Amino acid sequence: xxxxxxxxxxxxxxxxxxxxxxxxxxxxxxxxxxxxxxxxxxxxxxxxxxxxxxxxxxxxxxxxxxxxxxxxxxxxxxxxxxxxxxxxx
Amino acid sequence: xxxxxxxxxxxxxxxxxxxxxxxxxxxxxxxxxxxxxxxxxxxxxxxxxxxxxxxxxxxxxxxxxxxxxxxxxxxxxxxxxxxxxxxxx
Numbered sequence: 001x002x003x004x005x006x007x008x009x010x011x012x013x014x015x016x017x018x019x020x021x022x023x024x025x026x027x028x029x030x031x032x033x034x035x036x037x038x039x040x041x042x043x044x045x046x047x048x049x050x051x052x053x054x055x056x057x058x059x060x061x062x063x064x065x066x067x068x069x070x071x072x073x074x075x076x077x078x079x080x081x082x083x084x085x086x087x088x089x
Numbered sequence: 090x091x092x093x094x095x096x097x098x099x100x101x102x103x104x105x106x107x108x109x110x111x112x113x114x115x116x117x118x119x120x121x122x123x124x125x126x127x128x129x130x131x132x133x134x135x136x137x138x139x140x141x142x143x144x145x146x147x148x149x150x151x152x153x154x155x156x157x158x159x160x161x162x163x164x165x166x167x168x169x170x171x172x173x174x175x176x177x178x
Contacts, residue, residue, distance in 0.1 A: 023120040031112040033173070040144040047143075051136040055129040084122070 022082035024052065030074045041076045042067070049078070056082050111171035113141065119163045128158070130165045138167070145171050 026048065030041055045065065052058060058080055066077040115137065119130055134154065141147060147169055155166040 021120060022122045023118075025116075025118040025120075027114075027116040029112075029114040031110060031114075033111045044140065044144060047140040048137055051133065051140060054136075055133060 022056075022084065024056070024078075024080040024082060026052075026076075026078040026080075028076040030076075032072060032074065039069070039074055041074050045076055045078065052080070059083060111145075111173065113145070113167075113169040113171060115141075115165075115167040115169075117165040119165075121161060121163065124160060128163055130163050131156070134165055134167065141169070148172060 028041060028044065028048070030039075032039075045067075049058065049063070062081040062083075064079045066075075066079075068075045117130060117133065117137070119128075121128075134156075138147065138152070151170040151172075153168045155164075155168075157164045
């Protein structure tokens with residue numbers, strides 16, 4: 001479906017402004033066939049962040065979260081600017 | 090930066106073909122300022138999958154993985170078709 005191409009092209013365009021920054025961007029999209037079920041994306045977000053923090057230092061001030069929901073889908077976006085000191089090893 | 094808009098538009102277009110399917114799509118993009126460090130995205134992928142499996146049944150045959158890497162960034166894409174039986178509750 002070419003989503004990855006779109007994603008990549010969009011990032012290439014934006015990239016020049018943020019050179020040499022360690023940055024993680026995570027998108028989770030959930031197509032929901034069963035709308036009556038409660039969403040688990042907000043919980044999932046917390047757990048994904050916990051997993052990421054095993055690998056890199058994440059300052060919670062450097063995390064921006066975007067969550068959208070409509071009748072058939074939810075999209076969760078996490079943008080994380082990583083400290084220059086880098087990974088946990 | 091409008092990435093979410095691009096993502097959403099792309100999904101809307103593709104959506105009509107796959108109505109009423111439970112589906113999760115996860116993109117992890119890592120802008121790497123320090124290229125000499127080993128990548129942790131493949132390990133991260135395993136752990137994110139493990140987290141997701143706490144919430145929904147995931148048939149490993151229903152997971153498609155795409156991984157790309159160039160000098161300055163890595164992108165990991167997971168596409169998961171969820172069983173119609175739905176969540177773990």
